Amino acid sequence: MSEPVSKCLLISDFNVSTLAGILLNDGEAPAIETIVAPFGQVIPTLMQKDRECWQRQPDFAVAWTRPESVIESFNLALNYENVSPADILLEVDHYSSLLLNLRERVRFSLVPTWVLPSYHRGFGLLDMKPDIGIANTLMRMNLRLAENLAGSGAYVLDAQKWLGTAGKYACNPKLWYAAKAAFGHDVFVEAAKDIKSALSGINGNAKKLIVLDLDDTLWGGTVGEVGWENLNLGGHNANGEAYVDFQRALKSLTHRGVLLAIVSKNNPNTACEAIKKHPEMALRLDDFAGWKINWNDKAQNIFELATELNIGLQSVVFIDDHPVERARVKEALPEVFVPDWPEDPLLYRSALCRLRCFDAPSLSAEDRERTKMYVTERYREELKARLSSLEDWLKSLQIKVQVEELNQANLQRAVQLFNKTNQLNLTTRRMTVQELEEWATEQNHRLWTFTVSDKFGGSGLTGIVSLEVEDGVGRIADFLLSCRVMGRKVEEAMVYIAIKHAKEAGVDRVYAQYIPTSKNAPCLDFWERSQLTQEREHCFVWQIRDSYPRPEAIQIEQTFP
Numbered sequence: 001m002s003e004p005v006s007k008c009l010l011i012s013d014f015n016v017s018t019l020a021g022i023l024l025n026d027g028e029a030p031a032i033e034t035i036v037a038p039f040g041q042v043i044p045t046l047m048q049k050d051r052e053c054w055q056r057q058p059d060f061a062v063a064w065t066r067p068e069s070v071i072e073s074f075n076l077a078l079n080y081e082n083v084s085p086a087d088i089l090l091e092v093d094h095y096s097s098l099l100l101n102l103r104e105r106v107r108f109s110l111v112p113t114w115v116l117p118s119y120h121r122g123f124g125l126l127d128m129k130p131d132i133g134i135a136n137t138l139m140r141m142n143l144r145l146a147e148n149l150a151g152s153g154a155y156v157l158d159a160q161k162w163l164g165t166a167g168k169y170a171c172n173p174k175l176w177y178a179a180k181a182a183f184g185h186d187v188f189v190e191a192a193k194d195i196k197s198a199l200s201g202i203n204g205n206a207k208k209l210i211v212l213d214l215d216d217t218l219w220g221g222t223v224g225e226v227g228w229e230n231l232n233l234g235g236h237n238a239n240g241e242a243y244v245d246f247q248r249a250l251k252s253l254t255h256r257g258v259l260l261a262i263v264s265k266n267n268p269n270t271a272c273e274a275i276k277k278h279p280e281m282a283l284r285l286d287d288f289a290g291w292k293i294n295w296n297d298k299a300q301n302i303f304e305l306a307t308e309l310n311i312g313l314q315s316v317v318f319i320d321d322h323p324v325e326r327a328r329v330k331e332a333l334p335e336v337f338v339p340d341w342p343e344d345p346l347l348y349r350s351a352l353c354r355l356r357c358f359d360a361p362s363l364s365a366e367d368r369e370r371t372k373m374y375v376t377e378r379y380r381e382e383l384k385a386r387l388s389s390l391e392d393w394l395k396s397l398q399i400k401v402q403v404e405e406l407n408q409a410n411l412q413r414a415v416q417l418f419n420k421t422n423q424l425n426l427t428t429r430r431m432t433v434q435e436l437e438e439w440a441t442e443q444n445h446r447l448w449t450f451t452v453s454d455k456f457g458g459s460g461l462t463g464i465v466s467l468e469v470e471d472g473v474g475r476i477a478d479f480l481l482s483c484r485v486m487g488r489k490v491e492e493a494m495v496y497i498a499i500k501h502a503k504e505a506g507v508d509r510v511y512a513q514y515i516p517t518s519k520n521a522p523c524l525d526f527w528e529r530s531q532l533t534q535e536r537e538h539c540f541v542w543q544i545r546d547s548y549p550r551p552e553a554i555q556i557e558q559t560f561p
Contacts, residue, residue, distance in 0.1 A: 005031040006199055009058035009106070013042050013069040014182035022192040030199050039180070042070060046098040054105060060202075061106045062195060063099055064159075066182055067114035067138060070095050077137060080123075085131055085140065092141050096148035103153045103434050108361075110198055111149060112159035112191065113142045117171035153432045155198060155361065162190035197356035203430060204420040207258070207337060207357040209289070209311050210250065211302055213320040214264040214271055218283065219243050220345065223274045224267055234280025239345050246348040247282035254287060257367030258358055259309070259374060262291035263301045263318075289374035298325055299332035309374065310483035312423060312519055317357060321345075360420070364413045366460030373484060376456040394489060394553035397454040401463075401493050403558045406440045406447045413461045414449055417480060422519040424486055424526065426479035426512060444469040444505075447478070448497055452485050459485050465494045467502055467510075474502035474510040474544075479523070489551040491526050497556070499548040507544055514538040 008023060010016045020034040037045045037053045042065055045051055068075040071091045077083045102109040115138075121127065122134030130136055146156045163170040166186035175181040200206065215222045220232025220239050234244045250260055260283070264271060271293045275285055290309055292301035298320070306313055313335035320326050321341060330338045342351050366373075384393045404410060411433060418431045431439070440447045450463030462482035468475045476498055481491060502510045514524050516538065524538070531549070532540035542548060550556070 005033050006060065006203075007033045007035060007056065007058045008195070008199075009035045009037060009053055009056075009061040011037045011042055011045050011061060011063045011065075013040050013065050014176075015039065015180040016064065016188075018181065018185060019064075019188040019191055022188055023195065026192060028196060030196060030203065030205070032196065032199070043098065046101060049105065058105075059107055060199065061102050061109040062112070063102070063109060064112045064191075065114070067116070067141060071114075071141065074137065074141065077134060078120075085137055088137060088141060089144050092144045093148060096145055099149060099154055100152055103432070107153070107430070107432055107435075108202055109154045110157055110195060111145065111154055112157045112162075113145070114138060115159050115163055118163070119171070151433065153434060155202075157191075157194050157198065159187075159191070162187045162194070165190050193356060197359045198361075200357075201359040202361045202419060204418075204422060204428075205314070206360040206420070207317045208315040209259045209261060209306065209309065210253070210317045210319060211261045211263050211305065211336075212250070213298075213322070213325065214262060214266060214274075214293075216321040216345075217319060217348075218247060219274070219278075219281075224270050228270075228274035228278050231274060231278060233278060240280070242346045242348060244280055244282055246345070246352065249349045249352050251283055251287055253352075253358065254371045255368055256358060256363060257360070257370045259289040259311070259371060260287055261289050261305055261309070262293060263298050263305060264291075264293050265295050265298070266293050268293040286375050287371060289371060290378070297328070297332075299329050302329060302333060302336060310423070310486055314519065315422075317355070319352075360416075362412055362416045364416055364460075366413065366462075367416075369458075369460065373457070373459055377484065379456050380454070391553065397456070397488070397553075398555070399452065399454045399488060399490070399553060400555045400557065401490060402451040402453075403497055403556060403560075404449050404451070405560050406436070406449065410449050410461055411437065414447075414464055417461065417464055417482070418478070421480040421482060422517070423483050423522045424479075424481040424491070425517075425520050425523055426476065426527075427515045428480075428517050428520055429478065440466070445477075446501060448494075448501075450481075450490065450494055450497075452488075452490055463490060463494055465498045467498050467505075469502065469505050469507055472506070472508050474498075474505065474507040476510060476512040479512060483522075486522065489554050492530070492549070492551045493554045493556055495530060495532075495542075496548050496550050497558075499542055499544070503544050503547075509541055509543050511535075511539055511541045514540070 010020055016036060020036050023032045024034050035053055035056050035058050068078050071088060073083050073088045073091050099111060123132060127133040127135045149156060166184055169184040169186050172184055212218060220243055223231060232240045234240050275281055290305055292305050306316055313333055316336045318329050318336050318338045319341060326338050329336055337357055383396060387393045387396060406414060415431060415433050415436055439445060445468055447466040449461050451461045452459040462485050464478055464480050466478040468477045499510050512527060514527055527540045532542045535541045
């Protein structure tokens with residue numbers, strides 16, 4: 001099932017037809033249909049809701065302007081007139097307020113930073129001086145813009161990187177005079193990549209797992225042949241230093257919530273010994289969520305590893321120095337992202353840093369602890385293997401579920417869960433902060449968050465269920481749970497809470513309507529065994545006269561009446 005096409009409204013004071021064409025025709029996912037607002041009509045478009053471009057109901061907007069066009073006092077500063085920086089920032093505040101109006105019309109908006117062409121030298125030697133320099137002032141303007149838009153559903157994109165990548169072709173005065181194009185083609189190519197990356201991340205499609213080879217990928221040499229003592233890793237050697245820096249860059253991604261794993265054709269004892277003992281290893285076994293070190297087909301190993309970690313293949317990135325192995329995985333597992341990889345290890349770190357597939361709209365405490373959570377999951381599975389039954393295992397885990405209503409403390413994480421959860425998700429609707437707040441505060445709407453922990457540690461806020469009551473019937477509007485706590489009766493605890501409060505609201509019955517996607521089949525599996533009656537296809541019903549069984553192995557704590 002293909003992802004739906006998103007409609008993007010481009011608002012600009014220069015000709016963005018090139019950008020519109022790239023977004024529409026580049027063939028890269030996600031698919032975007034472009035709507036171009038009238039040329040140069042930035043302020044009227046932001047202020048007037050009845051303009052034709054808004055009638056086409058765009059999903060998101062890109063507002064890309066030149067600073068001298070929308071901030072008049074900065075235009076004066078460009079002419080070297082004496083302008084107060086405070087006056088310029090006041091205009092930035094006013095323009096920001098217009099951008100904030102977009103949240104009433106689109107799911108989110110993207111705002112590229114203001115830039116100047118490299119040939120504009122400002123005050124030269126004095127250009128970074130406070131209160132005088134053009135470059136100094138522009139930096140302050142961009143920072144103020146970012147501060148004003150923070151948490152609003154508007155995301156500021158760094159356009160200076162696009163100009164840096166395009167180099168001398170970034171800005172050509174001839175293009176401006178001939179076509180009112182502020183930038184060259186290469187800038188628009190880079191912009192389109194970041195726009196699509198942002199859309200993918202906001203839609204919950206950021207990559208979550210990097211699967212890595214070992215020999216000549218994490219270190220130089222074949223460990224089974226040379227031994228861990230003779231690997232090219234660290235030391236006074238360019239390649240050895242580059243491998244260590246690559247490992248450090250990988251480890252830094254774990255602080256963004258990205259998981260690491262190993263798939264390598266090797267003797268497992270030999271490979272693990274190298275990871276444990278080599279003094280220059282920046283990555284250790286506890287930095288990896290899992291591994292498959294054997295002589296089996298790597299595509300099969302990746303499939304099995306992703307299954308064990310409850311991560312969809314569409315969320316996996318595979319990095320291997322060997323082109324044959326990359327080609328095999330591309331062919332066998334087309335959902336897995338396999339980036340082209342440089343032959344030279346000196347370029348590994350920069351190649352990793354260039355990847356846009358990890359972009360996400362938020363970063364939570366749970367993200368930063370994700371690797372640790374998966375490591376403790378291994379301990380849980382080891383315990384499960386030693387116990388005779390599922391119920392014994394669940395009881396031994398001492399699972400606690402803390403139930404809270406939506407509040408300012410859990411709002412950001414709840415929104416993140418809405419936009420990232422794919423597998424155990426009843427409807428996979430995506431919500432902005434404003435949309436979720438508005439929905440949850442409507443009459444007859446209730447929403448609860450579920451924070452899960454056990455004797456091995458906390459899994460964080462991993463579940464959400466919401467209830468809508470109308471005409472004596474309760475509808476479970478949202479039901480979503482992180483894959484890392486699936487199958488531990490947390491799902492049943494969530495249904496128990498929803499039905500319990502539906503009964504208190506006086507309804508006769510509760511139903512859940514499953515909406516299928518290409519990724520949420522595990523959710524259907526749960527509802528089919530949930531003890532609710534399937535009255536029609538994908539519609540599951542519980543009569544309130546019957547009490548839904550409370551899971552015995554789960555300790556449920558509510559922080560509200």
